[in-house]
Amino acid sequence: MxxxxxxxxxxxxxxxxxxxxxxxxxxxxxxxxxxxxxxxxSITTVTVTFTEAIRxxxxxxxxxxxxxxxxxxxGRDPRKISRLRVPLKSSKRAGRYTARWxxxxxxxxxxxxxxxxxxxx
Amino acid sequence: MGRSIARxxxxxxxxxxxxxxxxxxxxxxxxxxTEAAPGDPxxxxxxxxxxSDAHTTDVALQIPTGVLPFSFxxxxxxxxxxxxxxxxxxxxxxxxGRLASDGFVRFAFLAxxxxxxxxxxxxxxQRYDDGKEAAWIGPPDxxxxxxxxxxxxxARRQNAGGEGESAAPAAGGARPATPVQESADDGGGxxxxxxxxxxxxxxxxxxxxxxxxxxxxxxxxA
Numbered sequence: 001m002x003x004x005x006x007x008x009x010x011x012x013x014x015x016x017x018x019x020x021x022x023x024x025x026x027x028x029x030x031x032x033x034x035x036x037x038x039x040x041x042s043i044t045t046v047t048v049t050f051t052e053a054i055r056x057x058x059x060x061x062x063x064x065x066x067x068x069x070x071x072x073x074x075g076r077d078p079r080k081i082s083r084l085r086v087p088l089k090s091s092k093r094a095g096r097y098t099a100r101w102x103x104x105x106x107x108x109x110x111x112x113x114x115x116x117x118x119x120x121x
Numbered sequence: 122m123g124r125s126i127a128r129x130x131x132x133x134x135x136x137x138x139x140x141x142x143x144x145x146x147x148x149x150x151x152x153x154x155t156e157a158a159p160g161d162p163x164x165x166x167x168x169x170x171x172x173s174d175a176h177t178t179d180v181a182l183q184i185p186t187g188v189l190p191f192s193f194x195x196x197x198x199x200x201x202x203x204x205x206x207x208x209x210x211x212x213x214x215x216x217x218g219r220l221a222s223d224g225f226v227r228f229a230f231l232a233x234x235x236x237x238x239x240x241x242x243x244x245x246x247q248r249y250d251d252g253k254e255a256a257w258i259g260p261p262d263x264x265x266x267x268x269x270x271x272x273x274x275x276a277r278r279q280n281a282g283g284e285g286e287s288a289a290p291a292a293g294g295a296r297p298a299t300p301v302q303e304s305a306d307d308g309g310g311x312x313x314x315x316x317x318x319x320x321x322x323x324x325x326x327x328x329x330x331x332x333x334x335x336x337x338x339x340x341x342x343a
Contacts, residue, residue, distance in 0.1 A: 053189050053210060055160070055233050081189070081210040106191040106233040107162045108283035 026052035026105050028113065029082075035115040041092045043119070046070065047077065047085040048101050057103035059086040064095050074101070094120045148172035150180075150257040152243045152268035156276040160236040162191070162283035165270070167245065170225040175249035177220035180228070183244040184211050187235030192282055194229040219250070231282040234272050243268040 032047045033039040046061050059074030074086030084101055100114040151168040171177050184190060190211050193201055199218035206212040220226055234241070244258040244267045259265040 053191070055189060056236070077208075079208055081208045106189040107231070108233070108280065 033117040038118040164281035175251040179248035185241040190232040192231040241270040
């Protein structure tokens, strides 16, 4: 029994060590609006800020029924090398919205993700 | 016949050595590669020869717009500092140390090249311990030329330190597709989430298994 338990410990620890390599890339630091938060319908942009510089990326925002409320496909903020931004249409209604992003790290690593937020008048 | 080939090879080898050894005599700060593919992680190497009786103590390299350094090789005896531009990008890399008056040093780093083709002009300023400085910022045919890397789709892709893409030359400038790493949807999104969860699970399992093993172990003889 003791030997069996020791045998089980080896692959488990190996798994723990190898999984660590996935961390060597940029992470989302913050978003605007923040994930799960409520903002005003008057906001003009959505941004995603990463912990490191990004090479390029896209950002799209959709509302109820998949209505696209962002303009264009977004891109790196010219004022901040680690931020993605996309302008929003002015004709937005109160409701739930989803922002979906893709980003390419300087080393070519591609990532994507999404977050939801609410808008109210 | 075989002997003459061997002799020719020996001569070529010596000539090659002479060519390599002659490089530092030009005493210009150089950057390799001189050609790189657009949007590619590339290993750049700055070659800094000493060229006076004094010792080089400070080398500052301006990073051209659109170049994104992401990893630096440690150079023993040299300390590296980064200066950032207003947008947060790396504007200048500075190395401080002490170079023998007849020595040279190489500073290697990995950086993504811009997506657009064009020339990257590497302006560098080299300072000596006698207060003199050499500014390698001039045009290619000047006495103090800045090193240039031409970004061209015809250049071989390196994918240095990158992932997903093969380092093989891309035919016709076509870029191989990079697999997209999955990330938890609606998680504020980052590819590390799965790794953290798996890692955490692994640690817990490992600890549990060890605990069982230790508890089952017979008492050690005192």
